[in-house]
Amino acid sequence: MTQTATYTMEAFVDDVKKIFASTKDPLAQAQAVSDHMEDLLAEPDWLQEKLNLPEEGGFGRYDLHQDQEDGAPDPGFLLMCTVQKPGQDNLPHDHGAAWVVYGVYQGTIKQTKWRWFYPGEGVDSPQIKETGNFDQGEGKVALFLPGEIHDTVNVTG
Numbered sequence: 001m002t003q004t005a006t007y008t009m010e011a012f013v014d015d016v017k018k019i020f021a022s023t024k025d026p027l028a029q030a031q032a033v034s035d036h037m038e039d040l041l042a043e044p045d046w047l048q049e050k051l052n053l054p055e056e057g058g059f060g061r062y063d064l065h066q067d068q069e070d071g072a073p074d075p076g077f078l079l080m081c082t083v084q085k086p087g088q089d090n091l092p093h094d095h096g097a098a099w100v101v102y103g104v105y106q107g108t109i110k111q112t113k114w115r116w117f118y119p120g121e122g123v124d125s126p127q128i129k130e131t132g133n134f135d136q137g138e139g140k141v142a143l144f145l146p147g148e149i150h151d152t153v154n155v156t157g
Contacts, residue, residue, distance in 0.1 A: 009079070011041045013065050016077060030092060030099040030143040039046040039135045041139045047081065059083050066098050068112040073097050084109070089153035092128055094146070101143045107156035114149040 019032045033118055040046065049059040051062055064079045071077040074097075086107075092114045102111070116126045128149060135155065136142050 004047075007039045007043050009040065009046060009064060012036055012080065013067070017067070017070045020077075026073070026099050026145065030101060033101050034141045034143050037101050037141045038139065040139070041105055051081065051083075051152075053083065059085050059088065065143055081105070084152070084154040086154050086156050090151055092149050092151045094149045095144065095147050099143060099145050101141060101146050101150070102136065103141045104136050106138055107154060108135050109128065109152045110134070110155045111142055112151050112153075113135050114151070116149075 013123050015036045016033055019029050019036075023032075050064055051058070060083060062081045062153055064081055066079075069075055078139070092112070102109075110133055113131045114128040115131050117129045118126050134142075
């Protein structure tokens, strides 16, 4: 009888550290982390074991691993989980000088992308305009590079 190896969160963290050590290219880093995130999301039950959520509720942000040494553009990276109730959303935002990888463990989120635009005379400040959206289901990964604006809403029925 053969045993198949389980890809763990700890193995994922080790792989992320190796990625940061192997390249300084942010796009290459984000793409490589995305690939490993897909592998992690394919593993059943790993997240429930880490979170130990109550049967009802448990909505919010959970930090799973914080690293102070490896990362880009500055040292440090964070592996976190957000638990959203159906219909819960957040405001459009970017992640500053950092890229981010979003993986969906359970359910579906709608990602909406935005960009700055300058409407012209009589308007004192720039505004944001939607440029598209997509549904991101279980096991799917999306990456956003520095400065890319997006928001999420849990569209799980």
